[in-house]
Amino acid sequence: MSAHLENFQRAVKRLAVVLGEPESMTQREASIHGFEFAFELGWKAIQARLRSEGIDAATPRACLEHAWRAGWIDDESEWLDLLRDRNLTSHTYKESLALEVVERLPEHLEQLTSLAARLGR
Secondary structure, rough: OOHHHHHHHHHHHHEEEEEOOOHHHHHHHHHHHHHHHHHHHHHHHHHHHHHOOOOOOOHHHHHHHHHHHOOOOOOHHHHHHHHHHHHHHHHHOOOHHHHHHHHHHHHHHHHHHHHHHHHHO
């Protein structure tokens, strides 16, 4: 198992823990940060796996497209939503926007968890 995959799996587990904590401003901020971290490690784990198979994909979007084709993710459009939310939280901070993203994090966690399991096979 690659270090990229191990780090991704740990980040997904940590995100699950944070999302299970009582809601507070600190918990919301930790959830957003955990999501950003897990997403970054996820697409980089995809990238590493693709490279091991001789495929060069340099961007998150390209990695997601290849992962969908390989069957590692079920719904490319859902993953593009994760990418959009990661971009929103990483590059724009508005509290109302952050609250909207936090509402979607349980769904995002399902996608991240599924990918971690599939890459680990």
